Amino acid sequence: xxxxxxxxxxxxxxxxxxxxxxxxxxxxxxxxxxxxxxxxxxxxxxxxxxxxxxxxxxxxxxxxxxxxxxxxxxxxxxxxxxxxxxxxxxxxxxxxxxxxxxxxxxxxxxxxxxxxxxxxxxxxxxxxxxxxxxxxxxxxxxxxxxxxxxxxxxxxxxxxxxxxxxxxxxxxxxxxxxxxxxxxxxxxxxxxxxxxxxxxxxxxxxxxxxxxxxxxxxxxxxxxxxxxxxxxxxxxxxxxxxxxxxxxxxxxxxxxxxxxxxxxxxxxxxxxxxxxxxxxxx
Numbered sequence: 001x002x003x004x005x006x007x008x009x010x011x012x013x014x015x016x017x018x019x020x021x022x023x024x025x026x027x028x029x030x031x032x033x034x035x036x037x038x039x040x041x042x043x044x045x046x047x048x049x050x051x052x053x054x055x056x057x058x059x060x061x062x063x064x065x066x067x068x069x070x071x072x073x074x075x076x077x078x079x080x081x082x083x084x085x086x087x088x089x090x091x092x093x094x095x096x097x098x099x100x101x102x103x104x105x106x107x108x109x110x111x112x113x114x115x116x117x118x119x120x121x122x123x124x125x126x127x128x129x130x131x132x133x134x135x136x137x138x139x140x141x142x143x144x145x146x147x148x149x150x151x152x153x154x155x156x157x158x159x160x161x162x163x164x165x166x167x168x169x170x171x172x173x174x175x176x177x178x179x180x181x182x183x184x185x186x187x188x189x190x191x192x193x194x195x196x197x198x199x200x201x202x203x204x205x206x207x208x209x210x211x212x213x214x215x216x217x218x219x220x221x222x223x224x225x226x227x228x229x230x231x232x233x234x235x236x237x238x239x240x241x242x243x244x245x246x247x248x249x250x251x252x253x254x255x256x257x258x259x260x261x262x263x264x265x266x267x268x269x270x271x272x273x274x275x276x277x278x279x280x281x282x
Contacts, residue, residue, distance in 0.1 A: 012254045020061045022088065022170055023130070024139030028056035029198060029234060032253075036062055039232065039251065039277045040194070045071060048193040052184050057085055059196050060177060061170055069177040075187070078147050080119040080129055082181040087126040089179065092171035098127025099134075099162055106159035111135055115149050134160055184213060188221055191228045198234040219243020226274045233272040248272040 013031040021030035029036075036059070045067025051060040054076040063072045076082055087095045102114065111132070119129040129149070133141050136151040144150045187195065200212045213221075219242060225231055226245060235242060239250055251271040 019065065019166060019169060020058045021166070022057050022061060023084075023133045023141065024136070025056035025133075025141050026139065027198075027236075028058050029062075030056065030058040032058070032234075033062055035251075035253065035271065036066075039271060039273060040066075041230065041275065041277055041279075044194040044230070047071065048073060048190075049196070050187060050190065050193055051075060051196050051198075052187055053197060053199045054081065054085070055198065055200075057081075057088075057174075059198065061174060064173045064177055069174050072174075072176075073178045073180060074174075075180045075182055075184075077181065077183050078143060079181050080125070080143065080147055080149070082179050083120045083122070084126045084129045085174075085179050087123055088167070088171055089174045089177060091123060092168055094123050095126055095130060096162060096164055096167065098123060099130050102127065102131035103159040103161075106131070106135065106157070108153055108157055111153040119147075119149060131159070134162070184221060185217065188224050190225060193229045195225055195229050195231045196234075197222070197231065215242050230275045231273070234269060235272070236269050239270065239272060244272050245274070248274050249276065 013035070018030055018033060020033060021028075040063075045063070048071050049060075049063050049067065050073040051057070051063070052075055054060055054074040057074055060072055060074040074082075074085055076085075102110075114128050114131060117125075117128055119125045119132075132149050132151070135154050136142070136149075137154050140151040142149070142151040184197075184199070197218075199218060222231065222233065222244060226247075233244060233248070235244075239248065244250075249272065251273075253269045253271060255268060
């Protein structure tokens with residue numbers, strides 16, 4: 001039986017405010033660029049790259065910056081997120097204008113009213129989601145089982161300004177990125193691609209995510225896709241708790257931020273790969 005290789009190196013994530021940071025999101029990987037530089041193979045951009053659990057889009061955005069957007073796929077099963085990403089890509093000026101309208105009207109009552117409105121109806125829905133995301137308490141972008149936004153408002157009622165320069169730069173770089181709204185199982189037959197799996201934290205009792213995959217389903221998916229693709233997994237759980245095969249290499253990530261907004265000492269995640277990131281194509 002293959003033995004799981006445990007990396008003795010530890011990486012530290014200090015600051016999530018960088019060019020890949022689009023929206024606040026629990027567990028988002030916008031601060032992982034240096035780690036991705038080392039662990040994502042330099043030839044990954046020669047084929048399709050699929051961010052299967054897209055979320056905040058940080059990994060897909062990172063890949064667009066590094067490899068170009070024409071082979072990158074952002075996927076999420078939540079139509080609120082895919083609608084939003086489509087307007088980041090296709091109409092950033094309209095998205096900024098929508099946000100500014102919400103900013104001028106913002107108040108705690110207004111936030112609650114916007115929270116009841118559709119977040120999937122084109123540009124207006126994308127603008128509402130951006131407003132809610134920027135004003136959610138502690139970045140807790142949270143949805144109920146019907147994809148309704150149900151996070152409370154941040155403590156300060158003052159609506160923050162957008163970093164328009166960063167938003168426009170992200171829009172430019174993701175210009176050819178594909179956006180899909182599928183369940184992760186629909187990628188099971190993918191071949192000869194690089195798959196990044198950053199699922200909503202499994203075995204999580206804090207109700208921060210909807211659509212959390214069952215560990216058994218996730219494990220089956222990993223076993224199937226590992227046969228035909230290079231796979232990278234980010235997770236909070238230990239490998240054996242979510243069925244990561246023993247053949248994967250495991251890297252320990254030390255965080256300067258707490259996970260899931262619960263105070264923790266020495267918070268950590270893992271990255272698991274079914275390849276040696278230092279074996280580059282020549």
